[in-house]
Amino acid sequence: MNIEKILKTDKEIPIDKRTIVHVILVSHKLNEVISQALKPYDISIQQFNVLRILRGQNGKPANLGTINERMVTKMSNTTRLVDKLIAKNYVERKICEANRRKIDISITNNGKKELEKIDITMAEAEKKLVEKFSKKELETLNQLLDKF
Amino acid sequence: MNIEKILKTDKEIPIDKRTIVHVILVSHKLNEVISQALKPYDISIQQFNVLRILRGQNGKPANLGTINERMVTKMSNTTRLVDKLIAKNYVERKICEANRRKIDISITNNGKKELEKIDITMAEAEKKLVEKFSKKELETLNQLLDKF
DNA sequence: TACATATATTTGTCTATACAAATGTTGTAT
DNA sequence: ATACAACATTTGTATAGACAAATATATGTA
Structure with missing residues (x-):
């Protein structure tokens, strides 16, 4: 997920702002994938x-x-x-x-x-969402998110 | 941000699901803080x-x-x-x-x-939101988020 | 030119979210 | 017993978001 590409901007976003936008964008994606998975069940x-x-x-x-x-x-x-x-x-x-x-x-x-x-x-959708991560990466990510 | 406390659950959430919920919860918090910062400007x-x-x-x-x-x-x-x-x-x-x-x-x-x-x-709100992170941590977080 | 298709925006409907006000019920102090 | 505050839920209103349908304009082709 390349933020700059998604937001169609060419200039570099400062790291503070970038992190915030990044989390929000990923959250949107997660929501979208889960919503789609639920769609057949209305x-x-x-x-x-x-x-x-x-x-x-x-x-x-x-x-x-x-x-x-x-x-x-x-x-x-x-x-x-x-x-x-x-x-x-x-x-x-x-x-x-x-x-x-x-x-x-x-x-x-x-x-x-x-x-x-x-x-x-749902279990399938969730698994697929995090398939690119190693167990260690997931742990690091969770630790970092805890700091918010 | 302790997820289990926020969701008032005592049982441990498996790491896949926990990561997803975690991102969504942090995103909610970011949105809330930013919304509040904007409130005076209606x-x-x-x-x-x-x-x-x-x-x-x-x-x-x-x-x-x-x-x-x-x-x-x-x-x-x-x-x-x-x-x-x-x-x-x-x-x-x-x-x-x-x-x-x-x-x-x-x-x-x-x-x-x-x-x-x-x-x-807004600049103040953003700065405050990431104040607990070192520059290196922010970089790691962004790299991990890129994998979604 | 006429017609179908693509493009750009608007509108309608439903769900969700935030906040405030209203309603009804319970507990407590006098 | 009455009055008042606290509690639990409901309702109203406004913003936002997803999706589909409608409208208007432009473009390509026979």
Whole structure:
């Protein structure tokens, strides 16, 4: 990924700015590849993330706050994301009887089945994205990213 | 930036997935810091990018295609972005007489003045974002990111 | 010239994100 | 018991992004 080529610029970008733009560009690419991998399943990355979080609850329902905490992108409207998953019959929502301010959100069997199919595609996409890296390089990259 | 803490998970994430999530999380953070820096000027990152591209034209007007090429995030609707900059009187648009399909977009003096103010704030924000890195680390990071 | 094709931009629709305000529920202090 | 603050979610509004369709102009070819 050559940034200068992507941005069609001929002048050299100073290293501070270059690093920042570089991370953002790579992130865009990752998002794009993952979105494409999800396309056949007609589900967005964020919807997929919510489904995975709910499965990780192992039957225990989650409320909105819990989902939000675990999301890669903290959203202000997980409500609307959950709405879409309910429309697809991947998720159920009911009022939490112990605390009626909260809601209990859980994945349906249908949602679990769909997720299993998606998992395979996703694992392939993820593997392909990092195939050019050695294990050592991945470790170095993660250490460097930790400094942000 | 500790990913596991951010995602509130206790289990270790496999390195492939961890790297991908890591890049995306750092990218979110960079975007957030930059957005906040721009907030006092009431301009979005993308609007700022378009302004910078237009200034880089050195008086030569740009058409939509040119702007798109040079954008960090290639958009399908630079049209609407330009609309907003016109409303702020930072940018002018007129039909290109040489080829009436194209439009000539140029930055106004008002836009240039505003951009000069923003530049200072942005340079500070960028510098701060990478302050924990040595020059060598930044170079290594850029080299690793190139492999994506 | 007429027609098909390519090019450049605009518009519509849907999803996602950020932020603020509104709603409803619970806990607490008096 | 009432009033008030804190909490959890929902809703409204604006920006941005992906994609497809529509519009307008230009170009190549029979």
